Every structure is written in C-alpha cells, then in structure tokens.
Amino acid sequence: MTGRKETIKSLTLGFISGDMQFIADAMLGRLARWMRFLGFDVLYFPDIPDNELVRIAREQDRRILTRDTRLVQRKGLSHPLLITANDPLEQLMEVFGSVKIIPVAPLSRCVKCNSPLAPINDKNEIADIVPEFVFLQHNDFLRCTECARIYWKGTHPDKFMEKIRDSMGKSR
Numbered sequence: 779m780t781g782r783k784e785t786i787k788s789l790t791l792g793f794i795s796g797d798m799q800f801i802a803d804a805m806l807g808r809l810a811r812w813m814r815f816l817g818f819d820v821l822y823f824p825d826i827p828d829n830e831l832v833r834i835a836r837e838q839d840r841r842i843l844t845r846d847t848r849l850v851q852r853k854g855l856s857h858p859l860l861i862t863a864n865d866p867l868e869q870l871m872e873v874f875g876s877v878k879i880i881p882v883a884p885l886s887r888c889v890k891c892n893s894p895l896a897p898i899n900d901k902n903e904i905a906d907i908v909p910e911f912v913f914l915q916h917n918d919f920l921r922c923t924e925c926a927r928i929y930w931k932g933t934h935p936d937k938f939m940e941k942i943r944d945s946m947g948k949s950r
C-alpha cells in the first residue's frame with residue numbers, strides 16, 4: 779500500500795475499527811468523553827475499584843487507560859496505556875501516539891453512555907425534545923440507542939476537530 783506511512787497518524791474520518799476498545803480509570807472521565815465523541819469505544823465508571831477495572835479489561839479484552847503506574851504492571855492486561863498528561867487534549871495525543879490508526883468517526887457514539895447512535899429518519903419525532911432553533915436549523919439528527927440522548931451536526935464537532943488537528947500538528 780503506497781502512502782500508508784503518511785496516513786498512519788492522520789485523522790481517518792468515518793473509519794472505525796472494532797478491535798480498539800478501551801476502559802478508562804476513574805481519573806480519566808474527560809478523556810473518555812472526548813474519545814467517545816471521536817467514535818472510540820471507551821468504558822468509564824466514575825467509582826470503579828481497580829480489581830473490577832482489571833476484571834472487565836481482561837474479560838472484554840479492552841486496553842486500560844490509566845494514570846496509575848501500579849495498575850499498568852498487573853498481569854494479563856492487553857497493552858495497558860499509562861497516561862501522564864493532565865490536560866485532556868494532551869492525554870488524547872498520548873492515546874493517538876499509541877495506536878496505529880486513529881479511527882475517528884464523530885457522532886457515532888454517545889458521549890454520555892458509550893452506546894452507538896442511530897439516525898432519526900423523521901425529525902418530527904423529536905420536535906418537542908430539542909430547542910426550536912435547533913429543530914429549524916438542522917435536518918440530520920441522531921439518537922443514542924441506549925439513553926435516547928439526541929445529537930445533531932452543529933458547529934461544535936467542526937470546532938472540536940479543528941482543535942484536535944491543531945494539536946496533532948504541534949505534537950509532530
């Protein structure tokens with residue numbers, strides 16, 4: 779494949795790889811939400827004990843994202859990743875630095891609960907749920923298949939992606 783080296787660290791919009799599943803420790807809530815926003819499958823529980831975190835990671839073959847140096851040394855973990863930065867954007871760059879391809883699919887996963895989003899075919903279904911100006915301005919809406927939270931393609935995703943592209947430029 780020609781050009782593979784160039785594309786390896788670039789944002790691959792719309793591509794999502796099913797084998798890149800993560801579980802974040804209790805310290806990494808913001809990182810988990812940002813990763814979900816980009817389409818990564820990231821489990822996160824604010825009050826999970828370490829043993830439980832390790833058990834789920836082993837059972838579901840998920841990569842642990844943690845700030846705990848002792849946790850990454852546990853046996854039987856699949857490529858645990860120690861996060862050292864405090865800033866969530868820098869933390870995201872640490873994750874990006876550890877994966878071969880960055881599977882970015884914004885608005886594919888619920889930021890709140892990590893479940894997949896599904897398009898809403900008839901927007902009139904949600905006329906009473908979203909603010910009126912949003913309803914009038916947008917035609918494409920998505921709904922979380924689990925918690926029913928509504929998403930739409932507003933300006934926020936573009937600005938967010940811009941911020942990430944900027945950061946990636948800086949880190950190289």
Ligand SMILES: [Zn+2]
Pocket residue numbers: 888889890891892893922923924925926927
């Ligand atoms: Zn949800």
